Amino acid sequence: MFFGRKRKADELAQIKGGSMPVHIGIIMDGNGRWAQRQGLPRMAGHRAGMDAINRCLEGLKNLDVKYLTLFAFSTENWRRPKAEVDYLMNLPGQFVARELDNLMANNIRLRILGDVRGLPAHTQEAVAEGIKATAGNSGLTLTFAINYGAREEIIRAARQVGLECKRGLLDPGDIDGTSFESYLYTRGMPDPDLIIRTSGELRISNFLLWQIAYSELCFLDILWPDFSELDLYRAIADFQHRQRRYGGI
Numbered sequence: 676m677f678f679g680r681k682r683k684a685d686e687l688a689q690i691k692g693g694s695m696p697v698h699i700g701i702i703m704d705g706n707g708r709w710a711q712r713q714g715l716p717r718m719a720g721h722r723a724g725m726d727a728i729n730r731c732l733e734g735l736k737n738l739d740v741k742y743l744t745l746f747a748f749s750t751e752n753w754r755r756p757k758a759e760v761d762y763l764m765n766l767p768g769q770f771v772a773r774e775l776d777n778l779m780a781n782n783i784r785l786r787i788l789g790d791v792r793g794l795p796a797h798t799q800e801a802v803a804e805g806i807k808a809t810a811g812n813s814g815l816t817l818t819f820a821i822n823y824g825a826r827e828e829i830i831r832a833a834r835q836v837g838l839e840c841k842r843g844l845l846d847p848g849d850i851d852g853t854s855f856e857s858y859l860y861t862r863g864m865p866d867p868d869l870i871i872r873t874s875g876e877l878r879i880s881n882f883l884l885w886q887i888a889y890s891e892l893c894f895l896d897i898l899w900p901d902f903s904e905l906d907l908y909r910a911i912a913d914f915q916h917r918q919r920r921y922g923g924i
């Protein structure tokens with residue numbers, strides 16, 4: 676225990692001296708496998724995944740990271756058994772009920788990315804309550820991507836751009852990267868500097884495809900419910916060793 680704490684403190688001291696990612700995105704993967712390995716139902720993995728979110732927030736308290744975006748439910752996750760989908764749809768409400776005091780105490784603002792109208796009413800209400808209560812906070816922005824798919828996000832933006840062109844409000848010649856971004860769910864947010872995916876899978880799974888063009892990718896061979904503050908600090912340390920050139924030399 677002592678050595679664990681010391682390693683965490685050492686790692687933290689190390690990364691504090693380096694360049695900090697402004698925006699971290701996380702694909703929280705491996706809840707089901709974690710549960711299976713413990714001989715538990717998949718839902719137990721998602722419950723343990725909630726604790727990992729809190730460890731991550733705890734770790735970020737000590738750092739100057741401005742945005743944390745967590746992939747909580749993809750547009751493809753509706754294909755899961757109804758009982759699991761229902762369970763996952765209750766988690767935002769549980770999170771807001773349990774963590775609102777913590778969010779307020781730590782100046783954290785809650786946001787959501789994705790097609791909110793496709794969520795059950797109780798999920799929409801819980802999320803809206805959390806967003807409203809934390810709207811005035813100015814520290815970390817914690818964003819849950821729920822009912823989110825990057826291709827759907829881009830298509831939706833293209834449709835809106837098309838409509839505005841058709842109505843004569845926009846000239847197609849004026850569309851560039853900056854103006855197009857204002858039609859994405861992430862409007863106003865900086866692109867992620869660092870994307871972390873747990874569970875050992877080496878893919879992006881339709882997460883923030885437009886926004887990660889120049890993000891550094893970090894794949895961890897651990898399951899999300901096992902994710903610790905030390906893992907967060909090590910991923911940031913790894914990020915600090917990368918050379919970001921954005922196509923230059």
Ligand code: FPP
Pocket residue numbers: 703704705706707708709721724725746747748749752763766767770819821874899
């Ligand atoms: C991926 O693991 C995880 C998910 C699809 C859900 C992640 C959600 C949480 C951790 C909680 C979300 C909380 C809030 C507040 C919105 P998996 O089930 O695909 O794992 P597997 O690949 O091992 O089966």
